[in-house]
Amino acid sequence: MTAMPTDLPTSTDKASGAARVLFITRKWGPAVGGMETYSERLSEELARLHPLDVIALKGRDNGLPPTALALLLFPFAVLRRLFALRDAPAIIHCGDMAIWPLGLMARAFFPKARLVLSAHGTDVSYGLRGGFLGSAYEAYQKLGARLLGRAGVIANSHATHDRLKDIGWQPRAVVPLATDLRGSPPASFDPDTILFAGRLITQKGCSWFVREVMPLLPETMRLTVIGTRWDASEDAVLDFPRVNFLGPMPQTELARHFGTAGCVVMPNIERANGEFEGFGLIAPEAASVGGVVVAAATGGLKDAVINGETGFLLPPGDAKAWADRIIAIREWSAKARADFVAQSQLAAQRHFSWRRVAEATAQAYVQ
Structure with missing residues (x-):
C-alpha cells in the first residue's frame, strides 16, 4: 500500500x-x-x-x-x-x-x-x-x-x-x-565489555578499532557489536575471535546494553574524500542511560559529546590513545565510575533535550 x-x-x-x-x-x-x-x-x-x-x-x-x-x-x-x-x-x-x-x-x-x-x-x-x-x-x-x-x-x-x-x-x-532515552544507571556492568552500536560502514571505524585497538587491550576484553550489516568490507571483523555480533535490536534493549558495557565506543575515522558523521546520536543516547562514551573527535561527534562531561573525545586514528583511555576507564573504582555516570547522565539529559x-x-x- x-x-x-x-x-x-x-x-x-x-x-x-x-x-x-x-x-x-x-x-x-x-x-x-x-x-x-x-x-x-x-x-x-x-x-x-x-x-x-x-x-x-x-x-x-x-x-x-x-x-x-x-x-x-x-x-x-x-x-x-x-x-x-x-x-x-x-x-x-x-x-x-x-x-x-x-x-x-x-x-x-x-x-x-x-x-x-x-x-x-x-x-x-x-x-x-x-x-x-x-x-x-x-x-x-x-x-x-x-x-x-x-x-x-x-x-x-x-x-x-x-x-x-x-x-x-x-x-x-x-x-x-x-534524545528521549532515559533510564536509571544499571545495578551492574561488565568492565571487560566494549560496545559498538550502529551501521557497519567504513566511516564509523569498527573495523579500524578491531584491527588497531583491540590488540592493545587486555585479552579478557571483548567487543560487542550491535547494528546492521551495511558494507561488505566491514563484515570480516565480525569473525574476529574477540568480537560478538548481536545484530540490530530494539532501542529499549540497546539502552540496557549501553549501561552494562564497560564503555561505548564511536571510533569514527576521517576519510580521504571528506565524508563525515553529521551528528552521532548514539553518543547522547548512551550517556543518557548510564553508558560511558568514548568517541572520535571528528565531524559531528564533537557536538554529540561534551568532552569530559557526557563522555570523552579522542584523536581519530590514534590507537594508543584509544587503548589508554579504555584501560583507564576499566580501572576506575566503583565510586569513580558511579560519580562520572551520575554527572554524565544529568548533563546529557539536560543538554540533549x-x-x-x-x-x-x-x-x-x-x-
Whole structure:
C-alpha cells in the first residue's frame, strides 16, 4: 500500500502571540529513523512555542520510508495544502535540505515568509562521495543555494555548518540534536565489555578499532557489536575471535546494553574524500542511560559529546590513545565510575533535550 501525505495542524494557547510556522517534511512515522524522530519531536515541542501547521509525508506501516511513488506525489500534496492554508505563515521550515524546492514553492505562495531549512549530515556530505550520484547531488545543492541564497539554514553540528558554507548555503545556527532515552544507571556492568552500536560502514571505524585497538587491550576484553550489516568490507571483523555480533535490536534493549558495557565506543575515522558523521546520536543516547562514551573527535561527534562531561573525545586514528583511555576507564573504582555516570547522565539529559532543540530553533527563526 502506498503511503500518502498527511497534514497535521497543531497549535497551543501559549503560542498564540508567536509567529506562525509551516513545517514541511518527508520524514515522518510510522517510518523509523533519526530524521523521522527529529521531525516529530521538533514539531511537538515547537507547537508549545508557535502556532504550527505541519505538512508531512507519512512512512509505511512496516516502519520503512515512503515508496518512491509517494515521494514523487508529495510535492503535489504540498501544493494542495498550500492552496488550502487559511493562515499565512511567517516562517516556512523545511525539515531537510533535499526538499529545498518545496521551500521555493511555499515561498511563491507566501513571499513575506522567512524560509528556514534543517541540515543533517547526509544532506551535505553525500556529495563528497563523488561518482555520478554524488556529483549530481552536489550540483543540486549548489543550485538550491543560488536560488535560495537568503534562506536560513539550521545545522545539526559545526561540521555540518562548515560544509554548508562550502556548498554556498548560509547557515544561521548550530542546534545539536536530542534524545528521549532515559533510564536509571544499571545495578551492574561488565568492565571487560566494549560496545559498538550502529551501521557497519567504513566511516564509523569498527573495523579500524578491531584491527588497531583491540590488540592493545587486555585479552579478557571483548567487543560487542550491535547494528546492521551495511558494507561488505566491514563484515570480516565480525569473525574476529574477540568480537560478538548481536545484530540490530530494539532501542529499549540497546539502552540496557549501553549501561552494562564497560564503555561505548564511536571510533569514527576521517576519510580521504571528506565524508563525515553529521551528528552521532548514539553518543547522547548512551550517556543518557548510564553508558560511558568514548568517541572520535571528528565531524559531528564533537557536538554529540561534551568532552569530559557526557563522555570523552579522542584523536581519530590514534590507537594508543584509544587503548589508554579504555584501560583507564576499566580501572576506575566503583565510586569513580558511579560519580562520572551520575554527572554524565544529568548533563546529557539536560543538554540533549527536545525542548532545548525547539527553543534554539525558535531563536534561530529571528536571527
